Amino acid sequence: MNHPRTTTRRSRLTTATAGLAVLALGLAACGGDDDADDAAPATEAPAPDEPDDAPDDAPDDAPDAPDDAAECDTVDEVTLQLQWFVQAQFGGYYAAIDQGFYADHCLDVTISEGGVDIVPQQQLADGAVDFAIAWVPKALQSREAGADIVNIAQIFQRSGTLQVSFAEAGITTPEDFEGKRIGNWGFGNEYEVFAAITQAGLDPATDVELVQQQFDMVALLEGDIDAAEAMTYNEYAQVLEAINPETGELYQPEDFNVISYEEVGVGMLQDAIWADAQKLATDDDYRGIALRFVAASIEGWAYCRDNPESCADIVTAAGSQLGQSHQLWMMNEVNKLIWPADDGIGWIDQAAWDRTAEIAQNTANLEGATVLTEAPSPDAFTNDIVTEALEMASERGVDTVGAGFTPIEVELREGGE
Secondary structure, eight states, X not given: OOOOBOOOOOOOOEEOOGGGGGXXXXXXXXXXXXXXXXXXXXXXXXXXSOOTTOOTTOOTTSOOOOTTGGGOSSBEEEEEEOSSSSXXXXXXXXXXXXXXXXXXXXXXXXXXXXXXXOOHXXXXXXXXOSEEEEOHXXXXXXXXXXXXXXXXXXXXXXXXXXXXXXXXXXXXXXXXXXXXXXXXXXXXXOHHHHHHHHHTTOOTXXXXXXXXXXXXXXXXXXXXOSBEEEETTTHHHHHHTSBOTTTSSBOOGGXXXXXXXXXXXXXXXXXXXXXXXXXXXXXXXXXXXXXXXXXXXXXXXXXXXXXXXXXXXXXXXXXXOSOHHHHHHHHHHHHHHHOSOTXXXXXXXXXXXXXXXXXXXXXXXXXXXXXXXXXXXXXXBOSHHHHHHHHXXXXXXXXXXXXXXXXXXXXXXXXXX
């Protein structure tokens, strides 16, 4: 954690170097190589507000500092580690910067992008960042290996993982995986695939041919695999953005069969905000920062729920290499994974947590190993922070439940442009 500093309230946004952007159209939802833990380099974008030390001869029409800037005696610098590149999967955090919600809570937030060689929860455990976004089973695996981290807000309430195949392949249930070439990304993203195979009574070593696919849908479209792993908000859109060579038009949903791992009962909890467990328990300043960070992030996600087009624009402006229609599709689909949030966005549901932990303990991979060897301890998550954060957001007039949420209609264009 960086030390607080006195300043006019402002926020900043960082993005990874352009060298990683060449993977743009292959961006998978989660990514990450569990054998590496170095952070992606980051660069600072201009802050939205004028700093304290603006020259006296600044033009009269220069933007004024917020009227309530004096409320922040100090501003705490915070670094958030994402698990993948900048995209609408993380729209709420970018919106909280852009709309000044972090600044309202006296936070100066830096976002560090992820990538194929970054393990966000390990970055957190190593003290390189203050908070991290990670899927629950991956983070629990790291925790079992010694990472002292804790889930403080479960942003995604539902799993967005799919298995997508061409309709003519006849793959409509996991039982139909038998004898088929089933793609998955690996790197810890394959747990639900193995869980579905196991639930169907199939042996992953003999009954199916498991193929590690790239972080795109090329292998499916070219016929190299029969069914591809995909996220509702990313790779599924990629097939609908591709041209059907038989018609010369974009593929349509009826051209594919889609198996939702959430719907077949093996969905596992995904994007959550993780904190340093020891600091949370012993450092009152860190706990206060965590509370404000979650509250402002909740406000950012509520903004994206109510303003998906704006959030897609914010993420695109933040440096995403994905196209505009793809970003809007992603924002809309991510909203479906969050809203409505019956107990409030970020609340960690015990039943969903237990299901994730049970699947992680009882699903074996090709080598017979499971994600977890034992149940996570009760202190692997806490609802204390999010409970207070929901109250803070509600006091600011934020709808934290979204009972009336209705998705929008998104028209995809070729290549997601």
